[in-house]
Amino acid sequence: MGLRETTVTTTPRATTRPIAPDLFTWPAERPCLVGSRCVECATVVFPAADTCPRCGSAQVESHELARRGRLFTYTTQNFLPKEPYAGPETEETFAGFTLGYVELGDEVMVEARLTEPDPERLQIGMEMEMVVVPFRRDADGTEVLTFAFAPIDPEVSS
Numbered sequence: 001m002g003l004r005e006t007t008v009t010t011t012p013r014a015t016t017r018p019i020a021p022d023l024f025t026w027p028a029e030r031p032c033l034v035g036s037r038c039v040e041c042a043t044v045v046f047p048a049a050d051t052c053p054r055c056g057s058a059q060v061e062s063h064e065l066a067r068r069g070r071l072f073t074y075t076t077q078n079f080l081p082k083e084p085y086a087g088p089e090t091e092e093t094f095a096g097f098t099l100g101y102v103e104l105g106d107e108v109m110v111e112a113r114l115t116e117p118d119p120e121r122l123q124i125g126m127e128m129e130m131v132v133v134p135f136r137r138d139a140d141g142t143e144v145l146t147f148a149f150a151p152i153d154p155e156v157s158s
């Protein structure tokens with residue numbers, strides 16, 4: 001069992017919230033990750049940082065990342081992540097998932113969960129798209145959303 005690849009509503013609802021503020025644009029019809037870009041040397045990082053890791057400049061600005069990229073490498077996670085992992089699974093229910101590094105343009109490499117749980121169906125270099133997926137539910141019923149990358153089906157996508 002992997003992340004459900006269901007389409008979540010793009011209209012603002014009190015019953016959903018992103019897992020962290022400022023991680024991705026939301027609500028949005030075509031959500032994208034938000035990183036930061038150094039004004040001095042143009043280095044882009046994700047998640048956003050207050051200072052540039054390359055030149056140390058504090059002149060960084062919010063920067064929306066490309067929604068599509070290429071799978072650089074991936075791995076399977078077959079054991080429950082250590083704290084502070086906040087997922088809904090327990091040792092008994094955890095079924096494993098895939099993690100990948102996706103290269104977005106020439107700008108930045110992002111580590112993320114992949115929607116495709118079967119590593120046999122993944123391929124280095126394949127085109128991926130950022131999607132917003134349900135992650136878990138809070139005690140009050142609020143659905144917590146996170147981001148993942150989904151392989152783009154070349155038959156569907158133009």
Ligand SMILES: [Zn+2]
Pocket residue numbers: 038039040041042043052053054055056057
């Ligand atoms: Zn810099």
